[in-house]
Amino acid sequence: MTVSDWVTGFHAVRAALESGSVSEVWLATERRDGRGRELEVRCRALDVSVKRVARRDLDALDAGAHQGVAARVAEGRAPGDEGALEALLDSLSKPPLLLIVEGVTDPRNLGACMRSAEASGAHAVVVPRSRSAPLTPAARKVASGAAERLPLIMVANLARTLRWLAQRGVMRVGLAGEGDELLWSVDLRGGCALLLGAEDSGLRRLTREHCDHLARLPMAGEAESLNVSVTAGIALFEAVRQRRGG
Structure with missing residues (x-):
């Protein structure tokens, strides 16, 4: 058993159950309240086994933040690779939207x-294989089921992947505070990949050089940047707005 095989917290566990990816649920021995009983009933309806365990067993998966519940995610939910990304793009009948x-x-x-990407209808989240966060129980919990529904693609060489995306006709739009155009002015209706870097360091120079556009958000206050997930949500839903003709 590895920690990355599990999701914790009631919301994330319920979402994983509905996705059909759960093989077993652990409930803390003392969780016999309404939420615990309701979850047990749902597990029985889905033919998923429930095991009562000591809280320390759950702490080993997600110390202190598990709410007394965890679910083992079935095999086959590992991140994809470059081949999976190619297969995904080949399968789409509409312009891709990637984060x-x-x-x-x-x-x-x-x-x-x-979570933001799945909510917007994006087709995948792509990250470099090195120097990126793993898909831990904490990540799955915050994703609230998105990790079970949305492909996560890990690539060995991001610059090479960006060149390949350009060959596939996917426009690459980087988000940066010093971008030379506002995001709203970029046409996101065609196939596009929205690129974001870490909050403190932003996009690397090499990544910026592979962008077709370097765009910024119209910051009006004194804050110089937003959390990366907040920026992702704003950018993704701007693409959604444009694609719906809003």
Whole structure:
């Protein structure tokens, strides 16, 4: 058993159950309240086994933040690779919308980005294989089920992937505070990949050089930047607005 096989917290566990990816649920021995009983009933309806365990067993998965519940996610939910990304693009009948994040090492930020991406209807989240947060229980919990529904693609060489995306006709739009155009002025209706970097360091120079546009948000206050997941949500839903003709 590895920690990354589990999701914790009631909301994330319920979302994973509905996705059909759960093989087993652990409930803390003392969780015999309404929420615990309701979850047990749902597990029985889905033919998912429930095991009562000591709180320390749950602490080993997600110390102090598990709410007394965890679910083992079935195999086959591992991140995809370049081949999976190619297969995904080949399968689409409409322009792809991708979120690419680099330098994000906090699993909770990764989970929040995945939640925003799934909510917007994006087709995948792409991250570099190195120097990126793993899909931990904390990430899955914040993702609130998005990690079970949305492909996470880990690539060995981000610059090479960006060149390949350009060959596939996917426009690459980097988000940066010093961008030379506002995001609203960029046409996001075609296939596009939105690129974000870590909150403190932003996009790397090499990544910026592979962007077709470097755009910024119209910051009006004194804050110089937003959390990466907040920026992701704003950018993704701007693409949604444009694609719906809003």
